[in-house]
Amino acid sequence: MFKQYARDLKDSEYKRKQLRAAIFFGIGVIIFTIVAGLLFKQSPERPPAGRMEIASDFPDGVWFNTAEPISLFMELKGHVIVILFNDFNTLSDLEDLNRLCDLDSTFSDQPIACVIVSVGNSPAATDSLVEQWQIEFPVLADPEWEAMNCFSVSALPAVLVIDTASRVSSRYYEDWHLVPLEALLQDLLEQGISTRSLSGTRYQPVTGSFSDNRTEPSNGGNDD
Structure with a gap:
């Protein structure tokens, strides 16, 4: 009887160890899933090495803070x-705008350009947005999502980083403003120097607004 009791006790202890191991394993899987989700949420979507895609160009449309279309x-x-x-x-979108301003200020003496695409907003709404939010970057009104489709953007907000050879280096989506982009931009500048593709001057848009021939200028535009 004592031997049987000892065997039962040993089996019971073994089962308890198995149960504890299963519980710890389950907790570990949950923690790993949460951490991995956070990392992937803030990680850039980058093309495979050696296969960076050539970016599309901006479609025709109405521009603000520039008197000419930008290519x-x-x-x-x-x-x-x-x-x-x-x-x-x-109002939380102000974080995106503030982050863009910070990047522009950091590289104010380098050939880095920041452009905003106002997705789903009419030229009139975009004009009002530029004035109310005091946006100083070139802004393209994209009421029909043409620019969004041209650049294969799948969600908002989104940020595309283009290198000096007009290739898409990285794509960022939600919470992009939390990603330290300074290192990436500096790396792309240095690549541009090494490949002799970096512009010698920083583009300065001419103040004003622009509308192509197919689109009526907004009533609140800044056309001279």
Whole structure:
């Protein structure tokens, strides 16, 4: 009887150890899933090495804070470019704008250009947005999501970083303003120097607004 009791006790202890191991394993899986989710949420979507995609260009439309349309392959050739796509429907979107201002200020003496695409907003609404939020960057009104589709943007807010060869270096989505982009931009500037593709001057847009021939200028525009 004593031997049977000892065996039962040993089996019971073994089962308790198995149960504890299973519980700890389950907790570990949950913690790993949460941490991995946070990391992937803030990690950039980058093309495979050696296969960086050539960026599309901005479609025709109404521009603000520039008297001419802007092209990645002309006005911004040789620049590192940060493009912010947003609909600016909430006050929290100010964080995106403030982060963009910080980046622009950090590299104010370098050929880095920041451009905003106002997604889903009419030219009139975009004009009002630029004035109320005191946006100083070139802004393209994108009421029909043309620019968003051209650049294959799948969610908002989104940020695309373009290198000096007009290739998409990185894509960021939600919480992009928490990502330390300074190191990436500095690296792209140095790559531009080494490949001799970096522009020698920083693009300065001419003050004003621009509308292509197919689009009526907004009533509140800044056309001279």
